[in-house]
Amino acid sequence: MIENLVIVESPAKAKTIEKFLGKDFRVISSFGHIRDLVKKNLGINIEKDFEPVYEIPKEKTKVVSDLRKASSEAKNIWIASDEDREGEAIAWHLAGVLKLDLDTTKRIVFHEITKDAISNAIVSPRKIDMNLVNSQQARRILDRIVGFEISPVLWKKVQPSLSAGRVQSVAVRLIVEREREIFSFKTESSYRVTAMFRIDTNTASAVLRAEASKRFPDEKEARKFLELCSAAGYSVTGITVKPGTRSPAPPFTTSTLQQEAYRKLGFSVAQTMAVAQKLYEAGKITYMRTDSTNLSKLALAKSREVIVSEFGEKYSKTRQFKTKSKGAQEAHEAIRPAYLDNSNVPGNQNEKKLYELIWKRTIASQMADALIEKTTISIDMNNSPVIFNATGEVIKFDGFLKVYMESTDQENNDDERDVIPPVKKGMPLYYNSITASQKFTSPPPRYTEASLVKKLEELGIGRPSTYAPTISTIQNRGYVSREDRPGEKRSLKILTLEKGKIASTPKTELAGKEKSKLFPQDIGMIVNDFLMENFSAIVDYNFTAEVEEQFDEIAMGKLKWTGMLHDFYGPFHKTIENTLEKKDRKTGVRDLGKHPETGEPITVRMGRFGPVAQIGTTENGSKPRFASLSKNQLLETITLEEALNLFRLPRSLGNHDSDEIVVGIGKFGPYIRFKGKFFSLKKGVDDPYTVTFERAIEVINEKNEDDKKKVIKEFGDIHVLNGRYGPYITREKQNYRLPKGTDAEKLTKEECITIIEKNNKSKKSS
């Protein structure tokens, strides 16, 4: 039996700490919270002053029995859960479940996982802070009330199984509102003029790229200006050289790691967290769910050592960054390598890449500023007030840039900076070419998973442990979807002045191409509008910040937690009742107009099986016709013409071999149906609205030919087929893998049956 027991939240942390504490201490983990509000029902006695009803969730029973056993064997128990609201509550629940005396239970916290910090903590325990615990209870209960009272209203008024919550509903709102900004955005264009000057009459001399200080609204104005340019004389009128500095970004928090891993490595938010978890469990990095940019003294000293030996003394600059995000609780360090001398680690490709990113970011944060020199040259025209500006940037000292440069969300960076050739004030310049290119304004960008996390963090909504799950939730509910869009070609004009002549070149560019962006879905927009109409206080961007202030007051002992909940619940519950009393349901219905031939009304709305278009009504006994909207069409933006088009499918192409050929659009895109079989139409090759009878037969024959090639052997209902991953056996819609090294061509019926039986056995036994 070991006398001393320390309980922490994470098993990986337990392992590390046990090493520091030595033989007399046993360290075990609670795996986070061990007790929560009951799963079913509200779990709160509203009338009894919001008394919570707690239970130990099923999946925690084993952990709890292990904890009970360990604590009964120990003489001294330290509870070392994290130093924040949730950690304090975990400590309190532990004390309750393990029947520990609140007055004598030793509560300790580590600010960093080092031997000194841990030994110091052990000798100075405190009591559990009930004010902090109560602020957590208030947070937990408020979230439960919001989620479990609004969601059932959605089931009644919109659709079953929907959900609403303090965090997820705001995330959806951000995406819906951004989409509407994009709908209403009006693209404008103007002409930007850039000149390539040379510094003397010799055509081979150095070139200076400069941009006109004015843009021109249309082609006519641009052309007029180029004509002036053609006749103008140019001279350098000003040279300014400004020194500047650039500083490194702070070390990673969960949110910034997710953003950079997306920008630099293309990781999804969930993927980043999964890879980071692996690195953490292997002891390669510190804890990955943190809102702090702090580095331990040990890490600061070690970084300095590494930087000085790798790059030299002048590259080192020790910095401690202040955490600026709203509502940060700073229970952990920033995310950093556990051992800073390792610039890389063994592991799979993604682990290596993410580790390197973390190493570089951490090291760079402790390096010197980069020194830059920015040069601006202004060039006058002798026949126009418009001036040209050339800018160039020279890095005088690279500093932290030697290791790491933070990326931005902007995709096209027009801001090119060139090397400036030697010029003097008053010097004449001569143009090689001057170009006016049409430039279009772009709408605000759609959110990526990572930029949504950034926005939520700015608003102080959600926590490092919930960013990734929240993003999954709003996708799982069908509120938003992560998609690519091919974009559309758009034509633009370029006017070029060369040797006194202006030529016009038409060009095309791709506009609106999207990769892995979050798009709102119809149900997300309907739910959002419903919440905005009825629960505007909850989806207000400041709601979380306001309740957080009150949680802080509870934590400081200035506000009673049950009183706070009471003040919130009164008006909130009234709103719930008022909303339930309203008769109408929210279907997102839109009237598109009348059928051009029959005059029947045409509407779109959310139906039982999704968004649907409808011609006619059930009035006076007539039967309406229905058609599902296709993917990428929204109730809010579909036009009458597009809706009418939906009713043209499925359509018959006529009979072949005395069977009908039908063309339609299904779940998996456009298809041809013939003799009960489906033949996919390829995107961009065949259009289901215009495909002909002859072409359909071609598609059918091609597919049948391909299918024949797929068959290697046939024994009654057993087929040996060629699949994506090589040959396999199929029988009664079940597929069976071949043992390694089998020659599919030589298989006999008996051998096939043996393989099938073997496969079935191993499935049952496992």
Add this chain to the structure above:
DNA sequence: CAGTGAGCGAGCTTCCGCTTGACTT
């Protein structure tokens, strides 16, 4: 794999934050 839109209704769904595996393909 590739529809469905008559209407009723039993029984279900749902939150946010802590933490990791145990599951399946």
